[in-house]
Every structure is written in structure tokens, then in C-alpha cells.
Amino acid sequence: MALNSFLIALALVVLVQGASFGQDERVRYDNYSVYKVKFETSEQRSLLKKLVEDRENFRLWQEAQDELHLMITPSALGELETVIRKTNSSAKLFISNVQELIDLEEEANIKASRDGSFGWTKYNSLAEIYAWLDEILVAYPAITESFILGQSYEGRTIRGIKISYKSNNPGVFIESNIHAREWITSATATWLINEFLTSTDELVRDLAQNHDWYIVPVLNVDGFAYSHEKDRMWRKTRQPSDISSCVGVDPNRNYDSHWMENGGASSDPCAEDYGGPNPFSEPEVQALADFVSSNKDKINVLLAFHSYSQLLLSPYGHTEEEFPPNFDDMMEVAKAFGDAVESLPYGTVYRYGSSSGILYPASGATIDWAYNEQGVEISYTIEFRDTGRYGFILPPVHIIPNAEEALVGIVALLDKCEELGYLKLK
Incomplete structure (x- = not known):
């Protein structure tokens, strides 16, 4: 400039x-x-x-x-x-002016909330998401099942939903809103839940019925609530530090997999990417790890929803000098996702590569832990819209287009996984 x-x-x-x-x-x-x-x-x-x-x-x-x-x-x-x-x-x-975008987002949310219904023309609060999940569980008792990961630092319940139409399906685990301010992630996750249960489209029905879905709409429940009630730009958890007045840890740097290696997280409690005092210091991260560890034989694919940048990121995050043994396969799968998204009328372009290769070292992340420690061979971070026009404050009008892109991308991703032999029962 x-x-x-x-x-x-x-x-x-x-x-x-x-x-x-x-x-x-x-x-x-x-x-x-x-x-x-x-x-x-x-x-x-x-x-x-x-x-x-x-x-x-x-x-x-x-x-x-x-x-x-x-x-x-x-x-x-x-x-x-x-x-x-x-x-x-x-x-x-x-x-x-960041506040102008926040104010416009708030106005859109208020306008869309006037009829009191849950939907995807606004960003829903944690209470609204949980109330809607309860309705879904009542409406589809034979297909859906609630599961609880655990409790957050502030005592909130971390909830998930399993969708399963039949036995002997490969499993897909979706983690969403590990970073509090990335509201498009839980909006997309809930839209996908709704599509898997209500869509009459043959492609969506096939996707829903031939995979078991484990979806956690909001993992960082304390931070998410805080971002709605106090600070729209909050990213981390809400657990206080023993060595600083700064609050919270970056939960996507807190997993016990190459934790704090190669500058992949900060040791400064005030930093946005603070890795925590030790691995699994955050109860939210420990809760997800416990659930995935207990169910890893049922999980073939793990997808971590994030924003923003329009990227599909694979392991490794801790180094760009080494590549996973099946890196070529992961890039083939990622290309299928990107090509499918770009084929939609929106023309949205996703880039793909390893976390450290495209971005920067990021150690202790969900996908690396799932891949390295739990044997989930297809594990990606998906960075949703956009590339910077709105950043984290993506207007609600983008929710459904973004979710449609995610759906089409996931269809292609899983089709390629099937072709390459990654969806066999463990």
C-alpha cells in the first residue's frame, strides 16, 4: 500500500x-x-x-x-x-471498519429471528442449536442418537449427534467451531445435519444413508457462547491461565501430537495460537480425544470445519520437510473436493495441500492427532469461505451457499475415498 x-x-x-x-x-x-x-x-x-x-x-x-x-x-x-x-x-x-460488519451481521440475525424459528438465514446461538438438536432427536428417533463428549471448563455440555440409517457403514466424524469466532462452521454443520435427514435429492440420500455421521456442531462451547455474548472476535477457550491474566488456549494447538514443535504454537498465554501449559490442558479437547479414541474403529474420515481461506489442509502441520505415507492419496481426495466445489455456479476455488506446506507450522491440531495417534488415514481441516472480503464476519447470506459447497465437496471427497479403498470397515 x-x-x-x-x-x-x-x-x-x-x-x-x-x-x-x-x-x-x-x-x-x-x-x-x-x-x-x-x-x-x-x-x-x-x-x-x-x-x-x-x-x-x-x-x-x-x-x-x-x-x-x-x-x-x-x-x-x-x-x-x-x-x-x-x-x-x-x-x-x-x-x-470491523464493527460495521459486526453490526450488519447482528441486524441480519435479529431480522431472521423475528419468527422464532431455527434456520440458516442467521447465525444461531449455542442455546438455539441445542434446542434444535433436541427437536431433531425427537423427530428422527430411529436414525439419530445423541452423544455427549463431556463438560467444558465453564460447565457447559459438549454435545454431538450420530446419524445412522443402517449398520455396517463407514464412519465420518465432523468437528466444528473449535475456534469460537468461526460461526460459519456450526451453521454449515447444522445445515448438513438437516440435509442428511430431510433431503429428497438422490445424491444426498445416498450420502446420508451409506455413512455413519458423528457431528459435533460446537466443540468450543465456552468460547462460542462468549463470542455471541461478549466478544465477536474471540477465538480461544475460556480457561484462565495460571501464569498470566490472559484467558484461554487455542484448542487446535492443544492435542498431544507433536505439541509445540517447530514453532507450531505459541508459549505466550496472550497469543491467539497459545498451545496451553500442556497437551490436553483444555477439557474440551480432552473430551473430543476421549470420544474419538473410544470410537476410532468406527471412524474412517475426520473433517475439522474452520474458516476462513477456502483451503483443504491435510497432515502434517508440524513439519513441511516430511509427508504422510499416503499423502498422494490425500491430495487426490482433496482435488476431488476442490473440483466439485468449483463446478458449482458460485465458482468458489479451494486450494489444497498440507497444513505446513500451504500455511505455516501448526502443531497439536485435531487432524494431526487423529492421523498420527488414532490411525484415521483421511483427516482434513476444511477452511470455508471467504478469502478476506469479510473474513470471520461472513454475512449470513453466505451460509447456505457455503453449506451447499461443503455438501458437494464432501460427496466427491467420500466417492474418491471409496475408490481408493479408505471406506472399508475396520
Whole structure:
């Protein structure tokens, strides 16, 4: 971004206050902006990432091999400009006011809630999702079964639903909303549940009836509730730290698989990717691990829903120097997903590769633990829409298109898994 553009931006916000946070108020992000910062070298990346150590002014939204997405307070634009100069990198504004997007999302949610029904024209709260699950279980008692993973740090129940039309099906496990602010994930997971039970489309019926589905709509229940009630941009769990006033752990860095290796998570409790004081320190992560471990002989495929970036990511996350033995197969499966999604009228493009290869080291993640420690040979993180226009605050109008893409992609993914022999009963 040209320096004069930075000066204009600074002039526009010089008298504007940043986020406010009262005891009984929601965190606000008035005039917080989000920039795509492009870099070429590891030295540039290192200097740019030092900015997010100042958590009051900088938040890392997304990271790739040559790009960072940074949310910035109005008062910190000058510091960003200085670092851009120093590193000879470039920046482009893509969200000028984060709070405006949050307000528009809230307005859409309120409008869609007026009739009191559950649906996919809004983002539903944890209480609404659980009430709807109860209705589903009553309406389809022969096909659905409730399961409980455990309790969160704050005592909330972590719930899942199993959908099974017949015995001797391969199993697909879906983890959703491990990161609190990624609301599109639970919206997509609940839409899929509804489709598996109600669709009359022959392709969907075949998909639903010939696989057993284990779906956890919201894993990080405390963080998800907090993101609805207090801070829309909250990512982590809500367990306090023994060594810091900062709260929460990145649950997708807390699994006991190459935990904290190769810079794949932070040891700073204030960081968004804090791996925790030890593996499985978070009860939510331990609960999912216990369930998957107890049912691993029934699970052929594990999919972890995330946003944003439009990516399909496979193990390994802890290193880009090594590849899983069946990496070529996983890339073939990922290509099938991407091709199917792109064939829809929306034309959405997904890239694919290993977590560390496409993005950055990310150790202690769900998919690596499932693959490395539980023998789930097909294990992916799916990063949903978009690539930065809205980021985490994807308008509700995108819910159904995103979910349709996920459905078509999963159909193709499982078809390719069947072709390659990954859906045999264990």
C-alpha cells in the first residue's frame, strides 16, 4: 500500500476511539481495520509477526506463506506504516471498519429471528442449536442418537449427534467451531445435519444413508457462547491461565501430537495460537480425544470445519520437510473436493495441500492427532469461505451457499475415498 494512502487513513481516524469494553457491554471494534500484508522473506515475516505481540493494537486473523491478515486499532496505523517501510513489504486494506460488519451481521440475525424459528438465514446461538438438536432427536428417533463428549471448563455440555440409517457403514466424524469466532462452521454443520435427514435429492440420500455421521456442531462451547455474548472476535477457550491474566488456549494447538514443535504454537498465554501449559490442558479437547479414541474403529474420515481461506489442509502441520505415507492419496481426495466445489455456479476455488506446506507450522491440531495417534488415514481441516472480503464476519447470506459447497465437496471427497479403498470397515 502506498505511504500516502496510510497518511490518508491516519487522518481519517485520528480522533476516533478504538474498542470499548464495559463490564456489562460487548467488546466493540469501531474503526478497527484489517490489512493484507504481503511479504517475501522469513525475515520480513518475523518482523511483521512481532506486531501481534502487542495484542492491544494488533490481532492476527490469518497467516499464509507470503501473507498476513492483521486487524489493527486506529491508533496503531502509524506503527504498521513504519514496519511496512522497514521491511519493504506491502499492505492492502480489505476491511475498513470491523464493527460495521459486526453490526450488519447482528441486524441480519435479529431480522431472521423475528419468527422464532431455527434456520440458516442467521447465525444461531449455542442455546438455539441445542434446542434444535433436541427437536431433531425427537423427530428422527430411529436414525439419530445423541452423544455427549463431556463438560467444558465453564460447565457447559459438549454435545454431538450420530446419524445412522443402517449398520455396517463407514464412519465420518465432523468437528466444528473449535475456534469460537468461526460461526460459519456450526451453521454449515447444522445445515448438513438437516440435509442428511430431510433431503429428497438422490445424491444426498445416498450420502446420508451409506455413512455413519458423528457431528459435533460446537466443540468450543465456552468460547462460542462468549463470542455471541461478549466478544465477536474471540477465538480461544475460556480457561484462565495460571501464569498470566490472559484467558484461554487455542484448542487446535492443544492435542498431544507433536505439541509445540517447530514453532507450531505459541508459549505466550496472550497469543491467539497459545498451545496451553500442556497437551490436553483444555477439557474440551480432552473430551473430543476421549470420544474419538473410544470410537476410532468406527471412524474412517475426520473433517475439522474452520474458516476462513477456502483451503483443504491435510497432515502434517508440524513439519513441511516430511509427508504422510499416503499423502498422494490425500491430495487426490482433496482435488476431488476442490473440483466439485468449483463446478458449482458460485465458482468458489479451494486450494489444497498440507497444513505446513500451504500455511505455516501448526502443531497439536485435531487432524494431526487423529492421523498420527488414532490411525484415521483421511483427516482434513476444511477452511470455508471467504478469502478476506469479510473474513470471520461472513454475512449470513453466505451460509447456505457455503453449506451447499461443503455438501458437494464432501460427496466427491467420500466417492474418491471409496475408490481408493479408505471406506472399508475396520
